[in-house]
Amino acid sequence: MKINGNAIRPGMVIEHKERLWRAVKIQHTQPGKGGAYLQVELRDIRDATKLNERFRSSETVERVRLDQKPYQYLFADGDMLTFMDNETYEQVSVASDLVGEPLPFLQEGMAVTIESYEGSPISIELPESVVMEVTEADPVVKGQTAASSYKPALLENGVRVMVPPHIEMGTRIVVSTADGSYVERAKD
Secondary structure (H helix, E strand, C coil): CEEEHHHCCCCCEEEECCEEEEEEEEEEECCCCCCCEEEEEEEECCCCCEEEEEEECCCEEEECCCEEEEEEEEEEECCEEEEEECCCCCEEEEEHHHCCCCHHHCCCCCEEEEEEECCEEEEEECCCEEEEEEEEECCCCCCCCCCCCCEEEEECCCCEEEECCCCCCCCEEEEECCCCCEEEECCC
């Protein structure tokens, strides 16, 4: 589907220079001389390279529709991850590099969304947050709670995060899968 160059929004997938790109950031620019344009930061879907491109309103770009389908994560076998379709119970194996940085937060039985283009999977979206248990945390230092301070903690998956001083070993916390940051204490 063709769209105007200034209709690109963050999260959209477009076809540009015979590759698929996801718009990460956009900025409308109206210089004093010349016409206005849209400065777009693009990330290649397949190899994660970045590209900054300018699109004028007179240009058209091809917007790509991705098929999104819910799957359940089953297990890892080397570099391959196996997922099950929730409707047909069909199993699909994909390379672990499609998950990217949130890979350590992938847990067995987790519901994920696999985006595919023309039948081949191109990305895997994890839930926004996961509940993890703290396996190691530094003890609380008295008087340290006067200012907002954080201390390092080790999670059950081996990832280090910064947590508030009241979090102790064995506490279950909610962690953001996007950047691995502490969100809150788990409510369970």
